Amino acid sequence: MPQGGGTRPRNIDSRVILFEDVKLVYPNGVHALSDINLQINRGEFLFLVGSTGQGKSSILKLIYREVRPTAGDVTVDGRPLSRLPESQVPFLRRKVGVVFQDFKLLRQKTVWENVAYALQVTGASSRDVMRRVPRALELVGIAHKSKMFQHELSGGEQQRTAIARSLVNNPLIMLCDEPTGNLDPETSSEIMALLARINAKGTTVVVATHNQASVDRMRRRVVRLIHGRIAHDEERGRYHVGLG
Amino acid sequence: MDWGKVRFFWSEVAQNFTRNAAMAVTAIGTVAISIIVLGVFLFLRSSSDIVMKSVVSKLEIAVYLKDEVEGPTITAMLHALQIDPRVDSARFVSKNQALADLRKRLHGQVDLGLINSNPLPNSIIIHTIDPENVPVVAQEFTSRPEVSYVNYGSQHTQKLLRAETVFGYIGIGIIVLLLIANALIIYNTIRLTVFARQREINIMHLVGATRWTIRWPFVLEGVLSGLIGAAVGLAVLWPTYHALVPKLALNLPFLPLDLSAVPVGHIALELLLIGGLIGMFSSWISVSRFVETA
Numbered sequence: 193m194p195q196g197g198g199t200r201p202r203n204i205d206s207r208v209i210l211f212e213d214v215k216l217v218y219p220n221g222v223h224a225l226s227d228i229n230l231q232i233n234r235g236e237f238l239f240l241v242g243s244t245g246q247g248k249s250s251i252l253k254l255i256y257r258e259v260r261p262t263a264g265d266v267t268v269d270g271r272p273l274s275r276l277p278e279s280q281v282p283f284l285r286r287k288v289g290v291v292f293q294d295f296k297l298l299r300q301k302t303v304w305e306n307v308a309y310a311l312q313v314t315g316a317s318s319r320d321v322m323r324r325v326p327r328a329l330e331l332v333g334i335a336h337k338s339k340m341f342q343h344e345l346s347g348g349e350q351q352r353t354a355i356a357r358s359l360v361n362n363p364l365i366m367l368c369d370e371p372t373g374n375l376d377p378e379t380s381s382e383i384m385a386l387l388a389r390i391n392a393k394g395t396t397v398v399v400a401t402h403n404q405a406s407v408d409r410m411r412r413r414v415v416r417l418i419h420g421r422i423a424h425d426e427e428r429g430r431y432h433v434g435l436g
Numbered sequence: 437m438d439w440g441k442v443r444f445f446w447s448e449v450a451q452n453f454t455r456n457a458a459m460a461v462t463a464i465g466t467v468a469i470s471i472i473v474l475g476v477f478l479f480l481r482s483s484s485d486i487v488m489k490s491v492v493s494k495l496e497i498a499v500y501l502k503d504e505v506e507g508p509t510i511t512a513m514l515h516a517l518q519i520d521p522r523v524d525s526a527r528f529v530s531k532n533q534a535l536a537d538l539r540k541r542l543h544g545q546v547d548l549g550l551i552n553s554n555p556l557p558n559s560i561i562i563h564t565i566d567p568e569n570v571p572v573v574a575q576e577f578t579s580r581p582e583v584s585y586v587n588y589g590s591q592h593t594q595k596l597l598r599a600e601t602v603f604g605y606i607g608i609g610i611i612v613l614l615l616i617a618n619a620l621i622i623y624n625t626i627r628l629t630v631f632a633r634q635r636e637i638n639i640m641h642l643v644g645a646t647r648w649t650i651r652w653p654f655v656l657e658g659v660l661s662g663l664i665g666a667a668v669g670l671a672v673l674w675p676t677y678h679a680l681v682p683k684l685a686l687n688l689p690f691l692p693l694d695l696s697a698v699p700v701g702h703i704a705l706e707l708l709l710i711g712g713l714i715g716m717f718s719s720w721i722s723v724s725r726f727v728e729t730a
Contacts, residue, residue, distance in 0.1 A: 256642070279646075286644035296639045300455040312444050313645035357643065 206233045208365060208396050209255055214264035216250055216420075224250040225420045228264070232398065234364075237391045239407050240400040241431055242417035248400035251417070252367045255398070256288045257281050269364055286314055289358025289395075293370035295350040297342045297357075303329070303349075304338040307357045314361060328356040332386055348379035355386060359395075366390060368399040372406065380406060404431040441649075448653035449660060459629040460661065466625040467665020467715060468672070470618035471707050475673045477614055478706065481607045482698045488600050495596065497562040497574045497588040505558065505582045513582070517562060522573060524563040531556045557584060568597060615710070622665075623718040626658055630722040637726045647727045654723040655716055662715020666708045674704070 209232040216225040225247045232238055240248040253259045254266045257273050266273045269287060276284060297306050308325050316324070329335040332352040342350060351371060358366055368387065372380035384399075384406040391397040401407065407414060407430065414429030415422055453460045501510065510528055517526035529537070534556040564570050574588040630637075640650045677700060 282646045310643040
C-alpha cells in the first residue's frame with residue numbers, strides 16, 4: 193500500500209498491473225526485489241524512481257515477462273503471469289510496449305520498417321501496416337525521417353522511433369526503462385511530454401527514470417524503490433519523495 | 437496458407453541478403469567451396485566405380501567339356517543355363533572355334549602351323565548377372581560328369597570381388613566424412629552469421645514475435661544460402677568437367693573408363709540438394725539455440 197502519500201482509490205476492475213507479495217532472486221543469487229505489492233490502474237502514469245540497482249528495471253521485466261518472480265505473482269490485464277505458458281508470452285508483449293534507454297532498434301531496418309515490424313509479426317495485413325505505421329510516426333513526430341536508418345538519426349529521433357514501434361500495436365501498457373538516459377535535457381523533456389500525450393489517450397505508462405526534472409515538473413504518481421522494496425508511493429509525487 | 441506471412445518472411449530474407457551482404461557472401465562462399473570439394477570427390481568415386489564394375493563385369497566361367505559329350509547333352513546344359521535367373525548369358529564354343537580364336541589371338545606371336553591336331557576341348561562360356569555369383573555357379577559345374585575342368589580364375593575372382601567391396605566401403609566412408617566435415621564448416625559459418633544477429637533476435641522477442649516468426653526467415657535464408665552456394669560451386673565444376681574430361685580420356689586410354697557413363701546430372705542434383713539441406717539444418721539449429729534462450 194502507498195506510504196507517506198495521499199490515499200489512492202483502488203477499484204478492482206480498473207487495475208491493469210498487480211504485484212502480490214513478489215520476490216525476485218536472480219539465478220546468480222542477487223536479491224532484486226522483496227515484498228512488492230503494487231497496483232497500477234488503467235490509464236495511470238507512474239514513475240519508478242530510485243538509484244541504480246534498486247530494482248526498477250526488474251519491476252518492468254516482471255511485467256513483460258522477461259523474468260518470472262521467485263515468489264508471489266504478477267497479474268497483467270487480469271492474467272496471472274505465473275500461469276502464462278511460454279507460447280503466450282509474445283501475445284502478452286503485443287499488449288505491453290517497451291521502450292529502452294538504448295532504443296533497441298533493428299539496425300538494418302529503416303524507421304518505417306522498425307515500426308512496421310512490430311505490426312507484421314502479429315500477422316497484420318499490409319493494408320493495416322500502411323494505415324497504422326504513418327499514424328504512429330506522425331504521433332511521435334518522426335514521419336519525415338521514415339526512410340532513414342538508425343545510424344542516421346539523433347538520440348531523440350531514435351527514441352521517438354522506439355516509442356512509435358511500441359505504440360503501433362495500440363498497447364494497453366507502455367513500459368519505459370530510462371527512456372531519457374541517453375538524451376540531453378531538452379530532448380528528454382520532449383520525450384516525457386510525448387509519453388504524457390500517449391498516456392492522455394488512455395495508455396497506462398510506467399517510466400523507470402533518474403530524470404528528476406521531469407518527475408518534479410510532471411507531478412505524477414511516484415514509487416520509490418530502495419534495496420528492492422517499495423519505500424514510498426505517492427500521488428502527484430516528487431523525485432525526492434520519501435528521502436526525508 | 438497465410439500468403440501475407442509468406443510474403444513477409446521472404447521480404448525479410450531479401451532484406452537480410454541485401455543489407456547483410458558480407459555475411460551472405462561468406463555463407464554462400466563457404467557452401468560453394470565445400471560443394472566443389474565434395475563434387476570432385478563424388479565424380480572421382482563415380483568414375484572409379486565404373487572402372488571397377490567394368491573390370492568385374494568381364495569375369496566369366498569357362499566350363500570345359502569332355503570330348504565324348506554329345507550335342508543333345510550340350511543343348512540341354514545350355515537350355516538349363518538360359519533359364520537360370522543368375523545367368524546373364526551362356527554360349528557354346530566348339531573346339532574348332534576355340535582353335536580359330538587362339539590362332540587369331542596369337543597371330544604373329546607363335547607359329548601354330550606346327551600343330552596338326554586340335555588339343556582344345558568344347559566349352560561353355562557363362563556370364564552371370566551378379567559377379568558375386570561367379571564362384572557359386574562355377575562350383576556347381578566342377579562335379580558334373582560331362583565336365584573335365586572349370587576355369588573362373590577362382591583366386592583372382594575372389595580378390596577382385598573383395599577389392600570391389602572394400603573400395604565401395606572406402607568410398608562411402610570418405611563421402612560420409614566429407615559430408616560431416618562440410619556440414620560442420622557450413623554450420624559454423626551460418627552459426628556465426630546468426631550469432632552476429634543475436635541482438636536482433638532479442639529485439640524481435642521484445643516486440644512480440646513468436647519463435648516461428650523469428651525462426652522462419654533464418655531457415656529460409658539458410659536454404660537459399662545453401663542452394664546459391666551449391667549453384668556457384670556447380671558453376672565452377674561444370675565447365676571444369678567439360679574441359680578436363682576429354683583430355684583425361686585421351687591420356688588414360690588403358691583405363692576401361694567410360695566417362696560419359698558418369699552421372700554428372702545426377703551428381704549435380706545431389707550437390708544442390710546437399711547444399712540446400714545443410715543450409716537449412718545449420719540455420720535451424722543455430723537460430724533455435726538463440727530463440728530458445730532469448
